[in-house]
Amino acid sequence: MLSPICLRSFLTVIDTGGFTEAARRLNATQSTISGHIKRLEEQAGHRLMERDRGGSVALTLQGRELIGYAREILRLDQEARSRLAGTSLTGLVRVGLPDDFASGRGFTQLLADFARQHPDARLEVEVGNRDRLLSALDVQRLDHVLTKQDRAAGGEILARRTVVWMGLASTTGAVPLIVFPEPCIYRERAIRALEKAGIPWAVAYVSPSLAGILAAVNAGLGVSPLAEDLTEGLVPSIVNQTLPSPGSIDLVLHSRAGQLTRAATGLGDLIRQHYGVAGIQGAKRNNLA
The missing domain is CATH 1.10.10.10 (Winged helix-like DNA-binding domain superfamily/Winged helix DNA-binding domain)
Structure with a gap:
């Protein structure tokens, strides 16, 4: 067996x-x-x-x-x-997440496994940008929201990821950026690092989806700041040695105030387990993946 x-x-x-x-x-x-x-x-x-x-x-x-x-x-x-x-979860659970979570390896499989393991629970997933999802959480239209943000911005830290440059760019002239629309922590960190280093930049390509970002990077249209776990399969790049580091970001879980359904509570616990975090206190104590 x-x-x-x-x-x-x-x-x-x-x-x-x-x-x-x-x-x-x-x-x-x-x-x-x-x-x-x-x-x-x-x-x-x-x-x-x-x-x-x-x-x-x-x-x-x-x-x-x-x-x-x-x-x-x-x-x-x-x-x-x-x-x-007798522990099959019931009730509605509504989760919001950005496109790179939705497109990332493993996380959508986690949601699919949850739906199959708990057929009496009803799962609703909304993909969108950080501000829209947090606004939906504030009015209790979502139970959980996953975001990428700075450490001091609130929420429960699940993991930390280094942001790296990927793609090809000329060593002269403005750096052509391939980015998500605003607001985007990758975009904010990249521009901040370039301006601090006095390096000129220009937005060359904007896409709301990770698939669009990766396609533009592989086509050689510029460079993109991405979390290191999203870069598998991208074209080789030397720009990480020539451009300033955008630093790191935190992957953060936000949950709505008030009583959650059993399904919503169960999914929140599963997300923490997915990132190796035993619970809220463990996440705050460890402060990293």
Whole structure:
């Protein structure tokens, strides 16, 4: 039989992009995660992953074929446990998140898993910019909102991400920026860093979606400031060595005031677990992913 524990480690490596992040997500050591993958490969009778010296992970054909089965096995395991324990969540939960969360690796899968594991709960997801989502939270149209922001701006810090420059740009003239529309913390940090360094800049491309940003970067239209975990697959760049660092951002969870449904409370806890945060006090104490 395929071990659910090993399957969970296998999927977490895939969703996070590597053994280091998977170990942090699951609160385990890298050797433990490696042991789980080795045991799963023995159970499956096939090599599932190839790992190079740089830590990058590539799936074999059998590894790719296992993904769907692994998710379904874990979903059924969780659903059975919830049903037998009478803990299946009910009620409406409304969550708002920016496009890069919605497009990012692993997070939409978390929402899909939640919906499947709790069929009696009703999940509504709204994608939008920070100000619009926080306004919706203020009038209690949303239960939870995920944002990227400065540390002092309130909310519950879940994780911290370094902002890096990606793309190609000439070493002369104004730096062509590929950015999200305002308000955007990536955009704010990048412009602030360039102006502080006395480097001229010009907005060359604006897109409300991560897909549009990545397409413009890969087309060579300029450079884009992005969280480091969003840069997989982008064109190689040397601008990180020539442009000032935009710093880092916090990934923050905001929850509406008042009584939440069981479903809303459960999803909030699941989001904290997704980032390896045990709870509000743990997030404030650790202050990072």
